[in-house]
Amino acid sequence: MILNPADSAFETLLRDHLPEDVLRPLEPRYREEPRGRYSGQDGLLALPRDVGEVATLVRLAAERRVAVIPYGGGTGLVGGQLLPDGPAPLVLSLERMTRIRGVWTEENAMICEAGVILADAQAAAEDANRLFPLSLAAEGSARIGGNLATNAGGTAVLRYGNARELCLGLEAVLPDGQVWHGLRRLRKDNTGYDLRHLLIGAEGTLGIITAAALKLFPRPGAVGTAMLVVPSPEAALSLLSLARDRLGDMVTGFELIAGQGLRFLAEKLPAVRQPFDSPPDWTVLAEISLPRDLDPQTVMEDLFVAGHEEGLVLDGVVAQNKTQAQEFWSVREHIPEANRAIGAVSSHDLSVPLGAIPEFIVRGREAIGRLGDFRLNCFGHLGDGNLHYNVFPPEGRSKTECAGQSAEVMRALHDLVHEMGGSISAEHGIGRLKVDDLERYGDPAKLSAMRAIKAALDPQGIMNPGAVLRTDG
Template identity: 65%
Template structure:
């Protein structure tokens, strides 16, 4: 169904129905995204303060057949928050809906509006002596509604799961303006279809999340961090197995880092203190959180000694202070920034079964080498099988020298991922960047069901048009 662009008449209708300060012209920051791949169209932005205002906005947009682009923190990396083509949509930002409505420490539940910044959710949980474990590089800017809409992952998925696993209930506005009051605090509720998990990960294409009941955890009594040099990715996976055997669910994060990422930090961000005198070809960053009575440093020392005896590790450092733990994590968290400064030919957020990661790394490396001289930076969440596998120009060259190669590089990597039973979008979502990848690699039955759900819930096609499912 054809949509209409935002018009003066539609603007007048919005302004008549909402307080004066809710509707305004969109500032440039709402029309950009971090990688610079998309540039949004000049349009209006609505900044509602209540779920009732969101409902009014959606109802009026549906009646006028004007597309809505839900906007969180703008940190998404697949263009889900920017529409550069087609009828001009209305941007709806949830940033003014930024209250923590309630905390129930005895239930391990926190209720937050969609516009609360992730770091503020974490801080509110900490204030109640609890942990909200979702953690990612953009947590100081990303908002919880966007985290849920994209089913964000981050570094603690190994222990606590994705955003989906940290949500008990939702409040949301459906595409006709209906408010769904689903802010359940229940762990068990088998009363029909699970609308919560339908909206989580839908990237704003089925409705707008306005608030969420979030699952908290007890704070670990003792936390420890180590970096260890491993022989290769196979050794890293074996070490992960040892860690889980020794510490069980005490392993919170297990990240793999390739030498190229550390070399990029040397080149672009020399103020970042690197852990080893010589950048190792492969290393892992391990975070543990243990119960009272267990010493994290002793546990990490035992893990290192076991890995050394098995020939899995050759060197290691265990953080001796909070400052050193922060330094270790700063290395991992600044790799994406160094990548941006170098400029990638093609970046890939992929996952494969954990046992097949070494095969993927070898096969993809060989295949990329056959395409030409490139540098590969492979890093990410080994513990849950999610790698950021990024391809860069050879030393002394620039991205402009490889423009014609980008599509072939991406297809080569994604074909291998698909052959290994993996996913071409592990944690960043589909957005607009990967709609054709979804068409190519997605299961036909799943795609048909997705289109049927979209048509049933959003018959006018107003919710984030062009995202996830190609128009």
């Protein structure tokens, strides 16, 4: 499909149909992404204030066959928020659509516009004595629309699920400019195809999410947090099973942290306080959410004792207050920043079946060892099988020196993930970075269906072209 540029004639057309302040010059930040892998094309920036203005922008773009790049918080790591080549696009940012349209405490529901920053959605829920549990490192800048468009995961998936599980309904603009009024707060609605789940995770290729009805939960009466030293990933997995047997859904977070990540943190971010003088080879950061009548420190200490008696826990520290718990989470949340300071040869967001994690870690190390003397940092959300398995240059060498091996490192790990029944993209999406990988590892029937859906809903091919699915020509 041949697309046209967002040129001066197109800009004039938009100005004839929209208030003057909707269109802006495209600032450099809209052409950049966090890892610097891609640079976006110059183009035209639109900042609509409501769904009507979004619909007008998309309708006119469809009429003129101009590419539309939806833009949320710009925090995506797979290049889905910019267009690196082709005709100049219309970059459509939702950042002015920031209203909390309503909170229904008795229903445990809230409606947010797509531009609401995740941390602000969390705060609005807290103001109503409720919990919106989606939590991730970029929550201070990531926006609800982008979280849903990428089906974001984060640290609480074990208990509450991905963004998909937290959404009751959507308002969205489809590729022809129609508004889908699906913003319902219903828990049951069996009226045909569920467009909500089609748009969630589609990364803006099937339409633009403009608002969402979100699930809320009662706030936990008490929260317990601990850093527990385990002898191996196998022991960590057994400890998770023990914790869930004892506590069920009260286990809300269970993060696996390798010693290499803690050593990187000590080297690059020494101000981040770590609970152990010497980084253990393997640590688990565990969090439990309890009713008010249970003491979190006692429950966590009992879990520590039970794990120790079974040889699953070697050492540990139970947080004695909220400040100490925040320090533990600060360790986990700063690991990616330390990784960036070291400079990875290849970074991977992957998942395998829970029981296969220990084997994958070993076989992954062996596969990378055959390619060179690399350092590995494996960390992530053990409870849902999502690992961040990152490969770094040998000590004394730089990322630039090893850049030529990046592709073969990624291929080796992705081949292994596929062999073990896993996913090469657990929570960041496909974007533009993993289009080739999706074609290589994706199920042919699924890919065929995806292309048919894309062609049916977006026949002009204007919605985020080149993301998720390769464009023709």
